[in-house]
Amino acid sequence: AQTVTQSQPEMSVQEAETVTLSCTYDTSESNYYLFWYKQPPSRQMILVIRQEAYKQQNATENRFSVNFQKAAKSFSLKISDSQLGDTAMYFCALHGWGAQKLVFGQGTRLTINP
Amino acid sequence: DAGITQSPRHKVTETGTPVTLRCHQTENHRYMYWYRQDPGHGLRLIHYSYGVKDTDKGEVSDGYSVSRSKTEDFLLTLESATSSQTSVYFCAISESDVSRVRTEAFFGQGTRLTVV
Numbered sequence: 001a002q003t004v005t006q007s008q009p010e011m012s013v014q015e016a017e018t019v020t021l022s023c024t025y026d027t028s029e030s031n032y033y034l035f036w037y038k039q040p041p042s043r044q045m046i047l048v049i050r051q052e053a054y055k056q057q058n059a060t061e062n063r064f065s066v067n068f069q070k071a072a073k074s075f076s077l078k079i080s081d082s083q084l085g086d087t088a089m090y091f092c093a094l095h096g097w098g099a100q101k102l103v104f105g106q107g108t109r110l111t112i113n114p
Numbered sequence: 115d116a117g118i119t120q121s122p123r124h125k126v127t128e129t130g131t132p133v134t135l136r137c138h139q140t141e142n143h144r145y146m147y148w149y150r151q152d153p154g155h156g157l158r159l160i161h162y163s164y165g166v167k168d169t170d171k172g173e174v175s176d177g178y179s180v181s182r183s184k185t186e187d188f189l190l191t192l193e194s195a196t197s198s199q200t201s202v203y204f205c206a207i208s209e210s211d212v213s214r215v216r217t218e219a220f221f222g223q224g225t226r227l228t229v230v
Contacts, residue, residue, distance in 0.1 A: 006156070009154070035218065035219075043202070043223065043224050044221070044223065045204070045206075045219075045221035047218040047219075050218060091156060091157060093219075095208075095219075100145065100162060100164040100170065101147070101159055101162050101170075101172060102145075102147060102159070102162075102206070102208065102219055103159060103173075104149070104156050104157040104158075104159075105156055106154065106155060106156035107156040107157075
């Protein structure tokens, strides 16, 4: 079975601060993909960052980076220099190499305050 | 933007009636998914498909059925709608290349369904 857990229902930080969103997961597969998606008030789902489990190096995309700890099954998202436009729901997701399904966590509502 | 369309975008229906939601893609992606989004639960997988006529259940499949008779369409049917099925429903598509590397999933705009 594949499960994803996000233990922070809500977070709030000031603009320009750094914030880290937590995600833990469980899977029996040795290889898999992890994703962070952002959902602004428009409801559109937007890919933020993607990590392939067989790659040791943590993925980065501009102000977004991950801390991937494979042994601990942890996949946190760090947002540096946060901006008002980062206000959104953030979802962590897991897709196993052999599994056909894409599983999401409960989401973290992030608010960036001016 | 990926070509994925959900219809209808909004629907109000009565308890006990059947309802069908449609997901249409123009990307020729193999994998298609139906999720429901509820506060505090994130996105929960209802059913998914890995090819024409190949479907399987997700974690919250009771009361739902799906069909995929061609690559581009994935239908979700609520056989007899109940108030607990009031939710926002999302369709998603994804693909994998010859090395089985997964692409990101692309999502439709969502359907807000209200069962009264």
